[in-house]
Amino acid sequence: MKTFDTAPAPHLPARRSVRSVMGLVLLALAPGLLAHAWFFGPGIVIQLTLATAFALAFEAAMLKARGKPLRPFLTDLSAPLTAVLFALCVPPLAPWWVAAIGMFSAIVIAKHLFGGLGQNLFNPAMVGLAVVLLAFPREFTQWLPPAGLEGAIAPPGLLESLRAVATGELPLPWEWDTLAQATPLDAVRTLGAQGATLAEIRGAPLFGDFGGRGWEWIANFFALGGLFLLWKRVIPWQVPVATLGTAVLLTLPFWLYDPDLHPFPLQHVFSGALVLAAFFIATDPVSGCTTPRGRLLFGAGVAVLTLAIRRWGSFPDGVAFAVLLMNCAAPWLDAHTRPRILGEGRAP
């Protein structure tokens, strides 16, 4: 008689791990990151490194404090993903403590105080971003002009950027004042308020074909990464389709009604962080919806709230707040969109 160890079925290994899922998302962010570095200089690399370092440090400290094993959770790549998403949304030369405070809010408060991986009600990266956005609005006005802009100075190099982030000293000929560079969304808001038509606003060199110059390319590369994730079935199609589709459908009638006052729908899509949100932020499984119809509603809600905040809010881009608000609604949406069970409603 030969004896064997037993275990419950199924006996085959799972096809993915949390680490491989997070790794694929990080991989899909790479083209957008490179485009970002191309247009805005190596600042993003510094922000990303800083944020990742802070995220892992806070993660390790919280795991230790909560008595959880370090190894599986530090290597699951979820904290670096939070850090990267955060870094992509802050200005490239933002001071180092923006990353520190952002990651503290994201990892310590939004993630671990709610119970760690899988338990957070709110998207940690967006919590971090919202905190720094609300606390330090000035730092968020300091975007570099995109490379390739006529008459603009090339973005600072790696060492200069490093110094700027670490000490707040800008290399010549930059000054913080000249850095108060409006993003395309800022331009639409401020110039629009001054009575300029969109045709005039869009004539500014800051604008590209659809959205802002540089921004639209970055968005393209994010979309490319997003398509990769869809192909790999890492993210559900419902969220990006609902987010982008709603943004277009909602703005189309306004634009048709008066193209001078209302931006072209694709300008909305390719400005700010909407594409990033549609593929990488609103698709966060933990804080989003889990039913197919819930995901459609979640994505649509993100788009509607983002557009509302862009139009009426006091912040130029409302993606972070839109996502956080929809996070609040997710459990309710899930509870009311449970799919019909096979054979449910069929008479026995």
Place this chain on the structure above:
Amino acid sequence: MRLHRFHGGLALPGHKAESTAGGLRACPAPAVLRVPMLQHAGEAAEPCVAAGDAVVRGQRIGIARGASGADVHAPRGGRVRAVEDAGVPQLPGIPVPHVVIEVAADAPEVNLPPLAGDEDPDVLRARLQAAGIVGLGGAGFPTAEKTAVRRERLVVNGAECEPWIACDDALLREHADEVVRGARVLARIVGATVVQLAVEDSMGEALAACRAAIDAFGAGEVELVVVPTRYPEGGERQLIQVLTGLEVPRGGLPRDVGVVVQNVATARAAWRAVALGEALVERVVTVTGPGVARPGNFVVPVGTPVSHLVAQAGGYTPAAKRLLLGGPMMGIALPHDEVPIGKTHNCVLVLGEAQLRADGDEMPCIRCGDCASACPSRLLPQQLLWQARAGRLDDARSQGLFDCIECGCCDLACPSHIPLTQQFRVAKTGLRAQDAAAANAEAARQRFELRQQRLGREAAEREAKLAARKAATSPEAVAAALERARARRAGAAPDRNEPG
């Protein structure tokens, strides 16, 4: 013919070729067979032989008991050594009688008288019952019971979707003719006008054999349907959905949508029971996996121990790490190999370390919903897990816990490596125990209430009697009685005083 899709499921590597190369191989009976009396869905059969009895092949040794029970027959002739209790893999911890037979080489065989395939349906059905035919696909539901209803569509299930298992494939390659003729017998019993033989598109040789058999014996009745290969398509509900687009109602049976599903091996057994009078005493079992030396498909007498069967397949390789009865998705891991093969056991799979899931690497659920995408019952496994772990079993029930077919797809889809299916099994067991306890409590409550009513009624009756007696002796009653007596006397006196 237009096919439909079922929700979820997984495309898994088949690993069928490993065992199908050598065709069907006979497994010689071991010296001793241990025949379990529970090889079917319902209660264990009652052994009707005793130690020392001589038995012949095909002789009934266990009598069906209760609903969904089935007769058990001696797989080989010989002498009964003992009738003893032992566990069976599908119901661990519950003793089931086993008839232990010392096989004699030259023992005779008894068969029932052969019947014609166009006999009266009731006669045919009685034969299936007498031959102990049960569903050979795994559930072991008695075929006579399943065919006791008349339905317009019969589906013969050759969609052997679970990896490594190839017994139906091997059977179809060599005995498609008997399967097709069995299908016609079963169709006659249930009165089906549509008879579909569903085989997966990955089973090329079996498909060719089925085509030839249908041309020869199908008589225009049996239709071959090639279905795409996807796990768990061989599940009744999934296969019916693929073929008809109909959903079997929640908590219902295939018969509720006018369909009866039978496994191909069951159809063959039905044919042999009718045409040759053979009782169901052997079946085809796949013995395969990296843990056995020469994988193959064997015709195995029931009661053969797994160890003997593995020896026929060349024994274990050094890689042998886990012994499964069934496939890698739904099979039961055996603690040792002295377990006898029963009618419902289609596969002995020996896996090595490399094919197994690691344990102890479970992470928290990240709510990705991949489990829901993979679920063929369209459940939200991650929400069910939430309810099950929180002990909210009634919520789990209303959200479809019992609609879970335990196919294991969600476990493979889960990036957090959570043993979802096992959690659901535990929750189901908990709910069944809770239901049984509730039923007991309800019965006790009813007994108590009846007793209270009876006691109350008796007390009331006593009271009434007492009151009646009391009323009979009260002063008013005495006075009234005196009054009556006086009146009687007064009335009577004049009569008496009347001059005569």
